[in-house]
Structure formats: structure tokens, C-alpha cells
Amino acid sequence: MTKKSLFMTVAACLLLATPMYAQKKAIKKKKVTSQLVTYPQRDEAFKADFKLTPIGKFDANNVQNMNFTMMPTPYFVGHVLKRDMSRKQVKLTQVSCRQNQIIDDEDWLRNNDLTLREERVETPMDQYGPRFRYKTGGYLITSYGTHYGNTWKVVITDEAQETLYAAYDFENFKFSPKTTLMGNTQEPQDFIIEGNILYIAHGSNGYSDGAGYQTGYITAFDMEIGEIIWTTQPLTCNSHFAIVDNSIICGYGFTGEPDFLFVLDKYSGQRVQKIPMKKMVNEVVPKDGLAYVRTYSFDYVFKIQ
DSSP states (O other): OOHHHHHHHHHHHHHHHSOHHHHHHHHHHTOOOOOOOEEOOOGGGOOTTOOOOOOEEOOTTOGGGSOOEEOOOOOTTOBEEOOOTTSOOOOEEEEEEEEOOSSOHHHHHHHTTOOOSEEEOOOOTTSOEEEEEEEETTEEEEEEESSTTOOOEEEEEETTSOEEEEEEEOGGGSOOTTOOSTTOOEEEEEEEEETTEEEEEEEESSOGGGGTTOOOEEEEEETTTTEEEEEOOSSSOOSOOEEETTEEEEEEEETTEEEEEEEEETTTOOEEEEEEOSSOEEEEEEETTEEEEEESSEEEEEEEO
């Protein structure tokens, strides 16, 4: 018998002699976790002084018949870039946490003098039309659909909705390759424009297992060349998010799933800080050096350093 065979025989005997609970614990320790793959930096893709070129007048009554540019499929497995470690990222330090009344969103906004970028448009449910509007970077982004869970058509206009800059179809964001529940569709949920980059939060409003755990992303899209620069790893964002300096602040969580607040590098999509939360994050609003974070049943304040 070779030394290798002898070793395997002894190991098998020891495993059989070990109580079942201890065997499971030993096997669990051997579980190999996948390594996060990073890709080369794309610093040249970020142009802060870029301005969108008008493509015509915006006709709010003819959106359904417009020509939409099909968005490329996001990287559902994640596609983050190598970080430039010389860029400083913000760090969040908790200042306070208090339980809220769940339905007192307006009180939270008023008491802290906060304004949201998103506005819900009250369009009849059986009618195709605008559903959500987002003010960002001097533009107005409006998502369209037949109801609030069907918003894959998106237009970018000036805030007065007179000039059209872009129209995108997010059909390719609808299902991840590992979707197991076909009703668990994914759609864009929040937007921020900085220069030529359109940052998109996208995912499903449901349990992550229905999407094969491939949901909850932010994607950075280069509007100048029509190419995705990076997509975060899954389960990173299903909240409204904010950009502060070189960082993105967002949250991910759901009923029965772990809840976290993340700080990301906006140039690479990598996570740089992960903070456990009591409940799922809904809103992140930065103001005067603080990040006001609204969750399902708790309100947090973090110092931005």
C-alpha cells in the first residue's frame, strides 16, 4: 500500500468514527467559495465634463412609438474592475438608529429636510405611460410601462421634458440566466447620471432565489459609446442609491435575507465597506456630511468621512 492510499484509508476511518454533526461541520469548512474576478481598469471611460447631445424634441404623447436603443445585457455574474487604490473612498460611521412607524416616510423627509430624486407618477394601471421620474445631473429620466412592475422603457430628457437626449430599452435586464421563477422579472429601479456614465440600479422585487441569486445590481453604462463598463456582484443593491465623491452608497436585503449597507468604488464597482443593517434599506440621502438611510422599520444616520 502506498503512503497516499494509507493516508486516505486512515482519513476515511476517522471520518466514519466522527459523530454526524461533526462530519457536517468538517465538510462545511472545506467548502470552497468563489473568488471575485476583477478586470482591467477603465479610467479613460469616465468623462465628468461630458454632455449628452440632443436628438430631437420630446413628444410625451408618442413615447410608445419611439425608437429605443436596446441596452446590452448586464453581467449577471458580476464584472467589477481593478480599483485604483490612490482614490480615497468615503467611510460611513453610524451616528444614530431609531425605529420608525413604517408608513411615516413623509415625516422622515420633512423632519430632516430631505428631497428624493424619484417621483412616482400616478398613471392609470391599465394605461401605457410614465411610472417613475428621476432628477439627476440636470436631466430627467422617466421610466414607462403598463404598470409599476413593468418599466423597461426609459427616456432621458431635459427637466422641462422638451428635449430628448436618449431612449433605452431594458428588455435584456429582464431575466438572469439562472432565473427559476419566471414571474420574478428584473427592471431598472434607480438612475444617476455623472458625465457620460449612466449608473443603473436593477433587480427584482422579490426573493433572490427566484432569480438564481442573480439579482440586485448597479451597472455603470457609458452613454457615449453604448457599452457597459462594470456590473457589481449580485446582491449588492435593491435600494435607491447615492453618489458621494468617488463612492456609491447603496443597500441590499429582503425579508428572510441578510440586510446590508454598502459603499462601492464608483469607478470599479467593487465593494469597499459592508455594514449589517436591522432591516432592508429603501432610501439613501446624503446631506451636509451625513447619510440619512431609511429602512423598512428603522431610520439610520451615518457620518460620511
